[in-house]
Amino acid sequence: MNRIAGRAGITMLIAVVLLIGFAFFLGEYFMQADEWAVFPGSPHVYNGSNIGCGVTTDRDGVLLLDLSGDRTYSADALLRKATVHWVGDRRGSVSAPALSHYAAEFAGYNVLSGLYSYGGTGGTAKLTLSAKVQAAAQEAMKKYRGTVAVYNYKTGELLCAVTTPNYDPDNPPQIDESNPGEYEGLYVNRFTQSLYIPGSIFKIVTLAAALEKLPDAEQMSFRCEGSYTIGGDAITCESVHGKQSLKEAFCNSCNCAFAQLVEMLGKENLQRYVEQFGVIEQVRFDGITTAAGKFEGGTASNYHAAWSGIGQYTDQINPCGFLRFVGAVAAGGKGVDPYLVDSITVDGIKTYDAKTVKGDRILSESTAQILGSYMRNNVQTKYGDKNFPGLHVCAKTGTGEVGGGKKPNAMLAGFVEDEQYPYAFVVAVEDGGYGAKVCIPIISRVLAACKESV
Numbered sequence: 001m002n003r004i005a006g007r008a009g010i011t012m013l014i015a016v017v018l019l020i021g022f023a024f025f026l027g028e029y030f031m032q033a034d035e036w037a038v039f040p041g042s043p044h045v046y047n048g049s050n051i052g053c054g055v056t057t058d059r060d061g062v063l064l065l066d067l068s069g070d071r072t073y074s075a076d077a078l079l080r081k082a083t084v085h086w087v088g089d090r091r092g093s094v095s096a097p098a099l100s101h102y103a104a105e106f107a108g109y110n111v112l113s114g115l116y117s118y119g120g121t122g123g124t125a126k127l128t129l130s131a132k133v134q135a136a137a138q139e140a141m142k143k144y145r146g147t148v149a150v151y152n153y154k155t156g157e158l159l160c161a162v163t164t165p166n167y168d169p170d171n172p173p174q175i176d177e178s179n180p181g182e183y184e185g186l187y188v189n190r191f192t193q194s195l196y197i198p199g200s201i202f203k204i205v206t207l208a209a210a211l212e213k214l215p216d217a218e219q220m221s222f223r224c225e226g227s228y229t230i231g232g233d234a235i236t237c238e239s240v241h242g243k244q245s246l247k248e249a250f251c252n253s254c255n256c257a258f259a260q261l262v263e264m265l266g267k268e269n270l271q272r273y274v275e276q277f278g279v280i281e282q283v284r285f286d287g288i289t290t291a292a293g294k295f296e297g298g299t300a301s302n303y304h305a306a307w308s309g310i311g312q313y314t315d316q317i318n319p320c321g322f323l324r325f326v327g328a329v330a331a332g333g334k335g336v337d338p339y340l341v342d343s344i345t346v347d348g349i350k351t352y353d354a355k356t357v358k359g360d361r362i363l364s365e366s367t368a369q370i371l372g373s374y375m376r377n378n379v380q381t382k383y384g385d386k387n388f389p390g391l392h393v394c395a396k397t398g399t400g401e402v403g404g405g406k407k408p409n410a411m412l413a414g415f416v417e418d419e420q421y422p423y424a425f426v427v428a429v430e431d432g433g434y435g436a437k438v439c440i441p442i443i444s445r446v447l448a449a450c451k452e453s454v
């Protein structure tokens with residue numbers, strides 16, 4: 001009797017273990033089946049290291065890449081170059097992380113029926129990019145290394161993000177000892193992965209902190225004699241700006257005035273605001289994580305802290321991260337995250353539909369409004385409204401001194417103040433020289449294309 005009871009007990013135990021195992025498998029299946037189905041070794045989904053099924057188009061349905069047969073790119077060489085850093089190449093030298101991120105949606109994977117489009121052609125991914133704007137940006141940037149990007153600060157749609165140098169995936173360059181440096185950083189998506197010394201575009205950040213922390217900042221006046229001494233070392237300006245209001249000091253991009261602002265703010269407070277504004281934070285969208293920026297002014301000497309508030313010292317920004325910050329200023333202090341993939345459709349069924357991801361409030365509405373009016377003043381009195389016909393542009397240029405005898409980086413950030421064209425933008429040109437001279441013509445051309453394409 002005891003033996004039978006013992007055996008029954010063991011049988012029960014085995015049955016329970018089996019049931020637990022089965023439940024665990026079912027749970028795992030429903031949670032992770034889409035990942036298993038599209039594991040990177042799957043020939044149905046991947047082609048080399050890049051996704052190998054489906055069609056990718058721009059926001060208007062213009063073909064960028066067709067994987068239903070061979071890997072067929074756009075017939076337009078300019079567009080192939082302009083988008084290679086988003087759709088990837090044949091060799092996998094340039095990956096397409098945003099497309100790979102949606103491999104399951106692309107393949108039309110369904111948890112109950114298996115691969116919905118198994119053996120078929122895969123889905124169609126519509127990107128937020130505009131082919132027309134990408135082509136205009138490619139033309140404007142072709143002489144330079146760097147990046148230009150525009151996004152809708154109300155929805156998060158990336159209308160344009162070009163990174164140069166780039167190349168035609170149908171005609172890849174031969175890189176060898178004969179052309180050292182020519183293709184340096186060719187495979188890097190500078191918009192998401194590069195870091196730049198911001199120079200004076202960082203004054204938007206320091207000004208925002210001052211407006212938040214110092215109640216009478218707008219009424220202050222600043223004297224510039226061409227240099228300002230902190231702890232025995234001189235902060236210098238390129239000219240003597242004389243007596244200025246805060247608005248004038250921002251427009252003159254006066255280093256002496258901004259050094260005084262950092263002193264009044266306190267370096268620890270500046271550090272706190274830089275973090276609160278998310279300027280150096282990584283941005284995550286469509287499976288992409290951008291490079292993190294750097295700001296160390298809070299723990300530096302007073303002299304170095306002043307330079308950090310001017311966008312020098314050890315400051316580094318990622319173009320995408322800075323774009324999101326400027327977008328938040330444009331949107332009244334509360335921004336949205338950028339995104340690249342608008343939707344994916346398989347056999348008429350939407351397997352993915354992007355949603356706007358709203359961020360937290362990073363600065364007050366009144367600070368955002370004042371910043372906007374100061375940036376607007378920069379364009380009206382300095383950069384020239386004539387460069388932006390029919391658009392109310394607000395902007396700040398920068399010249400990031402990189403040292404080592406190299407020409408500085410030319411930088412620009414800003415936005416369009418218009419219900420119809422709610423676009424924020426960032427431009428970075430390596431060894432470009434003066435920000436205003438190089439970046440204004442680039443963004444002028446790109447914004448004109450944006451205006452035409454909507």
Ligand SMILES: [Zn+2]
Binds near residue numbers: 253
């Ligand atoms: Zn000055």
